[in-house]
Amino acid sequence: MDVSLQEMKPGDTARVVGFAKGERDYRQRLLAMGLTPGAVFSVTRVAPLGDPVEITVRNFTLTLRKDEAAILKAVRA
Template identity: 45%
Template sequence: MTLGDAKVGTTVVVTKIEGDSAYKRRIMDMGITKGSELFIRKVAPLGDPVEITVRGYELTVRKADAQCVEVK
């Protein structure tokens, strides 16, 4: 399952980040790393963007970026 598929109100754990090295670095710089817990706060009406809570702060990610983060 990807971050983009997760339901609002659930807490998920990152298992893998896909993409090239520059893309992975950008995602990890936002605090989304393997093993981190993400709480899905909101999803915009059209599904883009997704608002999450990671490491105590709120973060908004585009749907395309969320599809590259595998969670369980």
């Protein structure tokens, strides 16, 4: 079952399974940052209002805004 990054809490872990249609430029940026299908990431922190979300993927930290993270499809690991 797909899980949204917005639904995840600090400490939750998930695996990237793909990306939503559209937003090709931003999808390419996420791929370049290591969020490739199969990559496992964990939520490190969430801002008080839920935006942005900090994740750890491939031993580095990445911060994503809600609208940017919306194209990411993941399943709980």
